[in-house]
Amino acid sequence: MxxxxxxxxxxxxxxxxxxxxxxxxxxxxxxxxxxxxxxxxxxxxxxxxxxxxxxxxxxxxxxxxxxxxxxxxxxxxxxxxxxxxxxxxxxxxxxxxxxxxxxxxxxxxxxxxxxxxxxxxxxxxxxxxxxxxxxxxxxxxxxxxLQVSDQEDVRQSIIATEFGSNRDVEAVDKIFSSLRNILCLPVQGVRSAGTAAINMCLVASGCVEAYYEIGVHVWDVAAASLIVSEAGGVLMDVDGGAVDLMSRRIIAANNRTIAENLVKEIESFSPTRDDTPPPQVNHY
Known part of the structure; x- marks a missing residue:
């Protein structure tokens, strides 16, 4: 097989x-x-x-x-x-x-x-x-x-994220609140490549320590999740639980320490109806 x-x-x-x-x-x-x-x-x-x-x-x-x-x-x-x-x-x-x-x-x-x-x-x-x-x-x-970064201090880390296509005011406020919280840890920088897959491959490459986003779809992260894991990284839900690739929420990090630091700062929200896949999606 x-x-x-x-x-x-x-x-x-x-x-x-x-x-x-x-x-x-x-x-x-x-x-x-x-x-x-x-x-x-x-x-x-x-x-x-x-x-x-x-x-x-x-x-x-x-x-x-x-x-x-x-x-x-x-x-x-x-x-x-x-x-x-x-x-x-x-x-x-x-x-x-x-x-x-x-x-x-x-x-x-x-x-x-x-x-x-x-x-x-x-x-x-x-x-x-x-x-x-x-x-x-x-x-x-x-x-x-590929091998993830060995950095364990979030204050010496670069974090990647995206802003998605949800322009609901409440969602945008939470996105920027999370960004402010993370910047003020402080981290050394925040980056955005404009693609979830490449952001996650940057984590796997050791170029950035973590990537997080709410609003991604399974096709955005299904491939890159394995690349991160096989490079020694970790995957987590933004609330700290196990990642569910159908949930549209993810943290991909070089290690659990960095991921858990981000969990404390991210304000979660539910995507708007227009930004949600069709109702026949099955979670696993």
Missing amino acids: SDLWQNAMDHAVAIARKSGELVREALRDDRKVMTKSSSIDLVTKTDQKVEQLIIQSVREKFPSHRFIGEESVAAGETCDLTDTPTWIIDPIDGTTNFVHAFPFVAVSIGFYVNKQSEFAVVFSCLEDKMFTARRGGGAFCNGEP
Whole structure:
């Protein structure tokens, strides 16, 4: 069975690289923008083309496998993670970055069996960085091993976060209250790459000590979660409990000490209806 998953992982790396080529071509030729839930929740034809490319390619090779894709769910497909081998796809993580040619855009592919991550691929298209992880086999960037930072003092840490597409006043107030609390610990800096997957890969790379966000979707974090774990990091809910990738809340940190420092400062909130996946989502 492990050979089968290695074959699937090799295919994921190849199709992520091919998708990256499509993204780079589109940056030169076609960045036509549409919106989903609001004027700041963007989607492009390239998002849809990349997801179709990945799904069609995988279906040809692994016809019994299932999919959770950002654009498929937006079009009405169920967001249902079962025990069946499932590919969780974000065709362009960082669509707003893509639209503005801001240089952090990722293709994210996570593969789950029995609701457990088996391998992960995050391709930072414009940086030409291929992040990969295999359960129990470590995490890598362009073939070089990754290891989280060994920093345990939050005051000597860089923290990454994002602001999402929720512009509800109460949610924005809590986002900035959390940011103020964390800045005043104090931390050495706060960064935002504009993509959850790349932020989490930065944690895995040891460049930042932690990333947190409320409002992410499972396709944003399904792949990068394994990359963080295999690089020696920890995953946690913003309230301090075990992470649930369907809950839309996450802390990814280099160690539990840093994560627990953030838990004390983050003010949680529930996403607005427009920022929530369809009601058929199943938690696990």
